[in-house]
Amino acid sequence: MIQIDPRSRVAIYEQIIRRVEELVTCGILQKDEQLPSVRTLAGTLGINPNTIQKAYAILEQDGVIYSRQGRGSFIALDAHEMQEKRSPDMFSELDRVVDDLIRMSVGQAAVILRVQLRYQHAVEGGGPDVVHS
């Protein structure tokens, strides 16, 4: 369920964070569901436990999961809460990209067409895994 690309320039712990956030956003990981233990996930992915630990610590600090000694790590939010948490960032990122396109004299129609195509593509392809709880 969680996989990493060791050759990516993105830090491993960052990849894990993003993947967990994605899985929560999609509803695949549900509220209070237990995550694999630090050691287990480290073994599965073939990386050092400290790296997992770091990812989990940041996720906890961001309120996405909660970890308790002797028990494990658990999802703290449901998909809806996660989406609300992330949407401001997503929209400002959209703004940033659109601004770049404007600056490059790309017309509004071209951008909107691209967006529509992307939505069609998502629907046809079954969409980037979304599960409603």
Added chain:
Amino acid sequence: MIQIDPRSRVAIYEQIIRRVEELVTCGILQKDEQLPSVRTLAGTLGINPNTIQKAYAILEQDGVIYSRQGRGSFIALDAHEMQEKRSPDMFSELDRVVDDLIRMSVGQAAVILRVQLRYQHAVEGGGPDVVHS
């Protein structure tokens, strides 16, 4: 004309690269126009010449500028060429952001509205500096 934000988490050399590309895209820096020398710019910005050197080296490698021994560095492309060079990256970045929004169950209408607002905003605000050469 070129400014950097020391508090930004984007590397300084990266900020310089982006700013030069932006200025070329907008037509503010014209083809064959000379850039400030490494030392001059370093002095102006109050940063290490090595950092400027690195930015220029990458820009040259990307074909955005060319350098001549003892003469200086010059813009290699006009605004149109620059736009063609960058647009594939911009569109794929747009795709990526839209995918994220789709995954978060954000409707197509909301995204398109946001894009339209951004275009309006750009026009009213005089637009993100665009000069046609």
Added chain:
Amino acid sequence: MIQIDPRSRVAIYEQIIRRVEELVTCGILQKDEQLPSVRTLAGTLGINPNTIQKAYAILEQDGVIYSRQGRGSFIALDAHEMQEKRSPDMFSELDRVVDDLIRMSVGQAAVILRVQLRYQHAVEGGGPDVVHS
């Protein structure tokens, strides 16, 4: 009567200790009254008996309860004795917090006002359960 919050970052055994001390302080648990057995409480709270065992051991070591082989665990102090035992800690904790507030340039009047409000709030809200034995 004893409840724990699994989401709290305070260790479970610590939560139990605090709650028992609180109940004794308030006079709800009276001297020589019997506590639920380790197994019973573990079952009720749905947690590991070892955890209860640890809490009781510490409480006994602190002189708050006493245990008798095959009989069970019992409260060792009345509310008054408990209060005398704990008040030095409470006051030094108060000192510590006030010192922090002073360091942050918070005025004396603001702190005292806050204390008064807290007392009013306690009285109106029926007060944090206090029973005089």
Added chain:
Amino acid sequence: MIQIDPRSRVAIYEQIIRRVEELVTCGILQKDEQLPSVRTLAGTLGINPNTIQKAYAILEQDGVIYSRQGRGSFIALDAHEMQEKRSPDMFSELDRVVDDLIRMSVGQAAVILRVQLRYQHAVEGGGPDVVHS
């Protein structure tokens, strides 16, 4: 300026965080002032650089400092901003302690007297180091 107690139960990285926050709150560390480098401070305190790194990373995440590769770590807030950031936590901690005292049947007058004494003590003793910038 920064010291740690290796025998304390409080984690070393936590001690460093608190000390830095304290120094900023007091105005001893001023905005944009550079902190000792990770390696330097590690050497001075005789602990592992990773531990300092962790402390600095959390401080940055909390917006207290900002760290930039190749340059160093710097204070992000002035004393006033720091105080505003921390005061809600301080007051709620005060509430918690006062609630405990109420629960122990400690009278309002006794608590207020203690607060006043603490303020006098601070003034006479020169106060817990406060510097206004």
Added chain:
DNA sequence: GTGGTCTAGACCACT
């Protein structure tokens, strides 16, 4: 078994 802290030491990216 779980998570959390710390050390030692390496390598990379940036200035």
Added chain:
DNA sequence: GTGGTCTAGACCACG
């Protein structure tokens, strides 16, 4: 030189 990431392995606290 700076900060940032990762590994290997140890020890502690909690359940």
